[in-house]
Amino acid sequence: QTVVTQEPSFSVSPGGTVTLTCGLRSGSVSTNYYPSWYQQTPGQAPRTLIYNTNSRSSGVPDRFSGSILGNKAALTITGAQADDESDYYCVLYMGSGIYVFGSGTKVSVL
Amino acid sequence: QVQLVESGGGVVQPGRSLRLSCAASGFTLSSSPMHWVRQAPGKGLEWVAVISHDGSNKYYADSVKGRFTISRDNSKNTLYLQMNSLRVEDTAVYYCARETYLAWFDPWGQGTLVTVSS
Numbered sequence: 001q002t003v004v005t006q007e008p009s010f011s012v013s014p015g016g017t018v019t020l021t022c023g024l025r026s027g028s029v030s031t032n033y034y035p036s037w038y039q040q041t042p043g044q045a046p047r048t049l050i051y052n053t054n055s056r057s058s059g060v061p062d063r064f065s066g067s068i069l070g071n072k073a074a075l076t077i078t079g080a081q082a083d084d085e086s087d088y089y090c091v092l093y094m095g096s097g098i099y100v101f102g103s104g105t106k107v108s109v110l
Numbered sequence: 111q112v113q114l115v116e117s118g119g120g121v122v123q124p125g126r127s128l129r130l131s132c133a134a135s136g137f138t139l140s141s142s143p144m145h146w147v148r149q150a151p152g153k154g155l156e157w158v159a160v161i162s163h164d165g166s167n168k169y170y171a172d173s174v175k176g177r178f179t180i181s182r183d184n185s186k187n188t189l190y191l192q193m194n195s196l197r198v199e200d201t202a203v204y205y206c207a208r209e210t211y212l213a214w215f216d217p218w219g220q221g222t223l224v225t226v227s228s
Contacts, residue, residue: 001172023124026134028162033213034211034212034213034214035213036213036214038215040155044206045205045218045219045220045221046155046215046218047218048214048215048216051210051211051213051214051216052211052212052213052214056214057214067116070165075217087154090156091155091157091213091215092213093213094210096169097156097160098169098171099145099160099213100157100159101147101154101155101156101157102154103154104154104155
């Protein structure tokens, strides 16, 4: 069973920078997994931030960026704002029609 | 305005069945693969199933394979999820989402809650 790993939580100061990662328990994440990132606040549907590793979805501020760092996909928030306090999920395409979400990272801005 | 609206959730006993619907508006459903994603209370997102734009290919998470069936009626611009042999652990908010690109789900519906309980 494929396990996609994410940090459980992160804390960042307003105006600070934080990098969340998305890895595989076995193996490395590359662009071939088409990593995408979603932001979710309580009671709301997820919102797309990044798709295809580093493409920003329409209307997403440029303080959000995606990349591959080492053997993981990464989401960087530069200049964090109070309303960035949310849960963040990555998802990977595993091939053969199968997708797997990461366990999510809770980001606190304080 | 591109929009997805789920319906059909509710409370059901273990072992029973339920069918969810997802109505699309503002775009032609037949142009895109469609997904179901669920989220158990207080838990993370879990991908459930995908169906190709024409319904010819369907793929499922291991946790629902053999019990859930994804389908679509492009003439009605509607996606479905038939859920059989429901278990307590299937309790979740179920979202439908359009696949705009590989692993790019957008938009999402608002979700419909399924509670499996005796």
